[in-house]
Amino acid sequence: MQKFTSNRSSDVGVRSVKRVVAGHPSADGAGVKIHRVAGFQSPDFSPFLMIDEIRSENPDDYIAGFPPHPHRGIETLTLMLSGEFEHKDHLGNRGAIRQGGAQWMRAGRGIIHSEMPSQGEGGMHGFQLWINMAAKDKMNKPQWRDIQPEEVRELALDDAGSRARLIAGEWQIGGEPVSAPLLDAASRASVADIRIAPGAKVDLALPVEHTVLAYIYAGALDTEYGAIKGGNVVLYEKGESLQLRASDTAPEQGAGLLLLHGLPLNEPVVHYGPFVMNTRDQIEQAVRDYNNGTLTD
Template sequence: MAIRHVKQLIRSHPSADGDGVKIQRVAGFDNPVFSPFLMIDELKSTSADDYIGGFPPHPHRGIETLTYMLNGHFQHKDHMGNVGELRDGGAQWMSAGRGVIHSEMPIMTAGQLHGFQIWINLPAAKKMQPADYADFQPEMITEHALNDNSLIRVIAGDLTIRGTTLTGPLQKTGVATTIADWHASRGEVLTSCLNPDFQALIYVYRGEAEIKGVSIDAGTLAVLDHGEGIEVSAKQDTGLLLLSGLPLNEPVVHYGPFVMNSLEEIEQAITDYQNGQFV
């Protein structure tokens, strides 16, 4: 099996969104090696002042979002009447399609808030489909203990490890994706098969990982080259996200909460929202 190497390392950077929520962000709207992913936001705080304003009602078109919480709750409300609140370890998926207006409110538990929001691009043929939503509480996430010191949680798609295929609860993303979370003690190794046609990204959020001699510190995204699998070593007690998906190879035009294929489509999204056509 051809093991993938690190092609590029990208450090997350401090940013803010919503009502001043502090985040660490890695954005790849203009980077084709990200596709089908667009952005990874990490929310991590022990101070309510960093996120208390949350994300008041705002629109989206043309993307999907996956929110995954390690620690803390996350409340979602949208114009379709969906209301959901995650617990620690749960995930929320939303497909904006042709238009959605939603709000999101992070809530600390036991003095901790730590989670992620991943933006996934929709292919052109699906950007104007109806909006959709689903949430997955922690007990719904597929977990597999590799041993006493290594745990993989599969949120979306399928992941094959040591001949066992693990299927996550989220299977209806607009483009084929696999998203998983690996927790491991120092010295543990994760070896997995991946679809060779899929792009693969590794985001380390705790500790330090290594892929084929390249170290990846916490807060760093590794873009991998093509191959049939990955082999990741934990150099410390480590947590990381594995993101793999089928590249879209389509134009990306991004303006605020809208991601379309042309400037004309962005302008139409703005007009439709202003005219109340998202509800």
């Protein structure tokens, strides 16, 4: 759901807000309750496709998890702020991520995996991002890796306590280039967990040609259109830098957000369930391959 649209353009300088897209309650897997923002058909999102947030203190909302299911043509990045999830796939990969960790999966031509909570009590708060793959890479072999909490780079953004936890890609922090632990994500996708201290403002330099979006999950972000609260994605115009300011509407919280940037693909997107390809024929082939057991061959 689009809340507003700006016609302003900024090829250089500070990025202005282009539009805000509101998430909506949904369910996936074996009935896991999620909050979803999808941008499959929006060039503004590319190379990102979807953001799911899982957030509940009630095990009934998430304990059934995501039993074995297929994917083709995408990458996923799962981040946990609290709780634990375990990944298993047909290749024999298996690993659990705990609070502060992440998992990256490249489906490529085909993978069958499960993602199941490995603890029932204590609540669950995490995210899964879908990242599109270029047409030339969609049939590459699948890959997977864990990113343990101690691998994540955490850096100060100011003297007020604002911090960035770098999960994927390349960043400029304090004028210096910094690499996150995951550098293999498609389309030079970069992902960070940003915590802005109450009343603080941070400035980040980002590649001008990259799509930039922020998913707010705590507090509120102050913009030229007012305070944007949790559960929404802010999409930005082109520009050389980005300013993020915690809103005064949540002075005790500041703001928590996932900041994403990546090189747009500018390719057709055809999406059906767990498959994301470039044509309807390719989607139909993926369905046939899964039904006849050759998706992962």
